Amino acid sequence: MDKLYWLEQIKLLDRAEVGDKAFYLSRIMQRGYPVLSGFVIPASVLREFLENLNSSEALIADLPNSSLHLDVGNWRQLQQVAERLRQEIISATVQPQLLSTISQATQKWETKCLIFRPSLTLPTGKQGIANISGLLESRVCHCEPEAIALALKQTWGQLFRARSLLYWQQAGIDLQQVNLAVLVQPIHNAIASGLVSTNSSHWEIQATWGLGIAIAHGEVLPDVYYIQPETGVVQEQQLGYKPLAYCINNGSCGVDLQSTSISLPKLDDSSLQVYLLNEAQQQAYALSEEYLQQLIRLTNRLVRELGTNLTLEWTISQQTPSGILYITQINTPLSGVYNTHLIKGLGAATGRVTAAAHVIHSSQRPEQLPKGIILVAPAITPHWLPILQQVAGIITEQGGLTSHAAILARELGIPAVVNVANATTVIPNGERLLIDGDQGEIYRLGTEAQEEDTGTRQSDQLLSFLSFPHHTPLLNQSAPLQEAAKRLHKRNYLHPGFSPLLKSDSESSATFGTNFQHTPTQKQDSTSSKINSSTQESMIATRLLVNLSQPSLIEQVLSLPIDGVGLLRSELMVLNILEGQHPLQWLDNGRQDVLLERWYEQIMQFAQAFAPKPIFYRSLDWRSRELQSFSHNLQPSPHSMLGERGTFSYLVNPTVFELELTALANLQQAGYTNINLLLPFVRTVEEFYFCRQKVEQARLTQIPHFQLWIMAEVPSVLFLLPEYVKAGVQGISIGTNDLTQLILGVDREQGQFAKAFDERHPAVMNAVAQLIRTAREAGIPCSICGQAPALYPEIIEHLIKWGISSISVEPEAVSRTYQAIARAEQRLILEAARRQMQ
Ligand SMILES: Nc1ncnc2c1ncn2[C@@H]1O[C@H](COP(=O)(O)OP(=O)(O)OP(=O)(O)O)[C@@H](O)[C@H]1O
Numbered sequence: 001m002d003k004l005y006w007l008e009q010i011k012l013l014d015r016a017e018v019g020d021k022a023f024y025l026s027r028i029m030q031r032g033y034p035v036l037s038g039f040v041i042p043a044s045v046l047r048e049f050l051e052n053l054n055s056s057e058a059l060i061a062d063l064p065n066s067s068l069h070l071d072v073g074n075w076r077q078l079q080q081v082a083e084r085l086r087q088e089i090i091s092a093t094v095q096p097q098l099l100s101t102i103s104q105a106t107q108k109w110e111t112k113c114l115i116f117r118p119s120l121t122l123p124t125g126k127q128g129i130a131n132i133s134g135l136l137e138s139r140v141c142h143c144e145p146e147a148i149a150l151a152l153k154q155t156w157g158q159l160f161r162a163r164s165l166l167y168w169q170q171a172g173i174d175l176q177q178v179n180l181a182v183l184v185q186p187i188h189n190a191i192a193s194g195l196v197s198t199n200s201s202h203w204e205i206q207a208t209w210g211l212g213i214a215i216a217h218g219e220v221l222p223d224v225y226y227i228q229p230e231t232g233v234v235q236e237q238q239l240g241y242k243p244l245a246y247c248i249n250n251g252s253c254g255v256d257l258q259s260t261s262i263s264l265p266k267l268d269d270s271s272l273q274v275y276l277l278n279e280a281q282q283q284a285y286a287l288s289e290e291y292l293q294q295l296i297r298l299t300n301r302l303v304r305e306l307g308t309n310l311t312l313e314w315t316i317s318q319q320t321p322s323g324i325l326y327i328t329q330i331n332t333p334l335s336g337v338y339n340t341h342l343i344k345g346l347g348a349a350t351g352r353v354t355a356a357a358h359v360i361h362s363s364q365r366p367e368q369l370p371k372g373i374i375l376v377a378p379a380i381t382p383h384w385l386p387i388l389q390q391v392a393g394i395i396t397e398q399g400g401l402t403s404h405a406a407i408l409a410r411e412l413g414i415p416a417v418v419n420v421a422n423a424t425t426v427i428p429n430g431e432r433l434l435i436d437g438d439q440g441e442i443y444r445l446g447t448e449a450q451e452e453d454t455g456t457r458q459s460d461q462l463l464s465f466l467s468f469p470h471h472t473p474l475l476n477q478s479a480p481l482q483e484a485a486k487r488l489h490k491r492n493y494l495h496p497g498f499s500p501l502l503k504s505d506s507e508s509s510a511t512f513g514t515n516f517q518h519t520p521t522q523k524q525d526s527t528s529s530k531i532n533s534s535t536q537e538s539m540i541a542t543r544l545l546v547n548l549s550q551p552s553l554i555e556q557v558l559s560l561p562i563d564g565v566g567l568l569r570s571e572l573m574v575l576n577i578l579e580g581q582h583p584l585q586w587l588d589n590g591r592q593d594v595l596l597e598r599w600y601e602q603i604m605q606f607a608q609a610f611a612p613k614p615i616f617y618r619s620l621d622w623r624s625r626e627l628q629s630f631s632h633n634l635q636p637s638p639h640s641m642l643g644e645r646g647t648f649s650y651l652v653n654p655t656v657f658e659l660e661l662t663a664l665a666n667l668q669q670a671g672y673t674n675i676n677l678l679l680p681f682v683r684t685v686e687e688f689y690f691c692r693q694k695v696e697q698a699r700l701t702q703i704p705h706f707q708l709w710i711m712a713e714v715p716s717v718l719f720l721l722p723e724y725v726k727a728g729v730q731g732i733s734i735g736t737n738d739l740t741q742l743i744l745g746v747d748r749e750q751g752q753f754a755k756a757f758d759e760r761h762p763a764v765m766n767a768v769a770q771l772i773r774t775a776r777e778a779g780i781p782c783s784i785c786g787q788a789p790a791l792y793p794e795i796i797e798h799l800i801k802w803g804i805s806s807i808s809v810e811p812e813a814v815s816r817t818y819q820a821i822a823r824a825e826q827r828l829i830l831e832a833a834r835r836q837m838q
């Protein structure tokens with residue numbers, strides 16, 4: 001090998017060998033800016049390493065000159081090739097002379113830990129796409145030869161990850177043209193770290209405690225300062241949400257998060273440690289006034305020398321007790337970064353889509369929205385529903401995975417990312433975005449004008465790269481649902497002869513009741529009739545139901561392999577008919593008859609479409625803050641998480657509940673006998689008893705099939721289920737969203753607490769197990785309609801083992817839930833068979 005390139009000495013002509021990240025850092029270091037010392041292992045060393053890989057396998061023998069003509073459409077093959085290449089790299093030996101050169105070079109730093117940072121140069125004309133944050137990640141390691149060799153190979157190996165291979169191919173880059181150098185620097189613990197981004201109208205500084213990795217991973221919401229460029233004055237500052245921080249793993253930096261019950265970020269770098277910040281630190285700004293001013297002065301100088309559009313990363317290193325400020329990365333428009341920028345939130349509804357941002361700053365619902373845009377709003381409440389039908393994607397600043405915005409988006413099949421801090425301020429109106437509702441990522445692709453500016457048109461390539469393999473075409477919202485049915489058929493999950501062995505006949509009729517038998521689909525499109533013709537019998541024993549509220553989705557949902565509607569959410573359904581007025585206002589205005597007729601028609605559409613399959617209509621369950629959207633002089637308590645929810649509110653004023661019951665009774669009389677009633681948020685047996693009397697007065701129980709169920713979501717049901725059954729409850733449906741909220745004491749609407757809101761928490765899982773078992777002992781069916789099985793299919797096996805009778809999920813989750821049920825049942829059958837054979 002030739003030599004290592006020290007940042008202090010890198011020249012203009014070295015750029016291709018040292019990569020852009022190191023090149024830009026060296027430029028500013030040589031102009032006197034504070035940059036940590038470092039050296040670069042040039043791209044030629046990787047080439048040499050690859051050439052010397054000792055394998056006869058064509059794939060490897062040709063490296064680095066192989067162009068790896070891969071079929072990137074074949075994801076499995078791509079992953080296998082990537083895995084093979086990386087194994088080869090990790091098991092190869094780093095030349096001893098190189099290792100010793102590196103080890104010697106690091107000795108002058110007297111540091112315990114090193115950071116290996118990928119620094120790429122792409123061929124001319126492709127520069128604009130060189131800096132896709134997160135494509136290649138840094139590795140931290142202890143300063144020992146073995147650890148150094150591994151970190152180097154791991155950094156190199158990322159060039160061949162499946163997603164990288166795909167990216168090179170999609171971006172039209174030949175692998176031989178990719179120059180990957182590695183910048184090696186000492187890494188010390190940090191007091192605080194963050195970012196600065198500037199444009200002509202404002203500067204923004206973000207800061208968090210500890211190393212900058214917490215921001216790079218999107219695990220904290222940093223503190224933010226808005227600075228006026230002309231004066232350097234802080235115009236506004238916002239405290240972030242910073243529950244954790246990263247440090248070097250030498251046992252000296254606070255409480256290890258492993259010992260707390262908070263779910264941890266996974267660390268594959270054992271040289272790093274993540275720890276919990278104490279309350280006082282969480283409430284404090286990470287940047288002291290002194291460092292804030294120092295950063296502002298530094299930014300001012302950089303902007304004057306390099307231009308107005310910059311992004312830089314900084315850290316305050318704990319090398320000395322008072323700290324030293326360093327720049328760890330700098331990107332200018334030339335380095336392409338400002339075209340592609342990643343923002344993180346919570347992935348709330350699956351799918352990816354690209355479209356222009358439509359930014360709304362107010363929480364007031366607009367009259368209408370343009371078609372095909374990505375809506376960016378502080379928050380949305382259910383009454384936005386009518387205007388959401390034509391949007392391509394949703395981004396909100398507030399809300400969690402089980403907030404109504406997320407539920408609505410999932411039901412409508414619109415990709416959504418929620419809990420995105422400052423989304424409405426950092427995303428300009430009209431900017432093209434790509435959102436990934438699975439990963440919770442938003443890629444800013446720039447406006448058309450910016451793309452022209454930098455001479456790159458990367459978004460299409462980027463889109464196809466990022467969208468693989470589940471690209472959701474723009475506005476093709478029905479596709480996921482239709483595809484779900486097709487996929488099940490294709491994947492042979494519906495093979496003939498599979499029979500429900502889990503329950504004996506007597507057990508299943510006791511469990512399901514007469515109305516809840518698995519009935520062959522009668523109204524199906526061609527896709528689903530294909531499914532059923534190959535199955536004849538029910539293919540899975542556990543009933544799979546769907547959560548629904550929009551009549552507009554009925555047709556698509558009918559083609560899915562479901563056994564009925566497990567949760568018809570009335571509070572979302574009626575938004576289509578209420579004209580923005582609370583039902584009480586309709587009654588006050590003497591419009592009861594019109595409202596009753598409309599309500600009847602809404603439910604009728606479901607009853608008719610799914611007959612004879614059961615529908616579980618859940619009566620109204622508005623939360624206080626949702627009432628604010630109605631123009632009515634009710635007194636909502638906007639800050640109350642609970643307010644008068646569910647059946648509690650019926651006791652206070654039963655008139656709307658009575659209207660619902662009348663609508664249901666009229667439907668029964670008209671021959672729609674597949675409707676059952678599910679009471680929401682039942683808190684006490686007395687509340688249930690009150691409702692049961694109302695149900696009897698409405699004569700709904702005259703039809704023998706009719707079932708009166710309750711939601712099991714308030715923990716009191718857990719303790720009193722036998723009493724509820726004695727009082728006449730005929731089945732329960734577990735609402736894991738509220739159950740989790742109330743058992744763990746975490747507000748489900750607050751996305752920033754997402755890590756603490758975990759339906760898989762042992763306390764919640766124990767409660768679910770107990771509910772299922774108690775229901776079985778009492779001889780009543782037990783369903784589950786919260787988000788837990790859709791979000792975490794791995795819990796389905798437990799639910800089935802405990803004896804759940806049915807699982808109800810949003811339409812987009814039907815396919816994977818079906819598969820998870822089939823897999824779990826087959827495993828249980830196999831285990832039972834093995835036990836019998838022993
Ligand atoms: N020598 C260092 N000391 C302390 N922190 C560092 C050092 N080098 C990098 N960091 C910080 O560690 C985090 C991860 O570094 P990395 O180079 O992977 O940055 P990145 O922004 O994720 O890279 P990219 O944008 O190229 O994907 C960043 O917050 C960076 O500022």
Ligand SMILES: CC(=O)C(=O)O
Nearest residue numbers: 735736737738785786
């Ligand atoms: C579905 C529901 O209401 C819940 O999980 O709380």
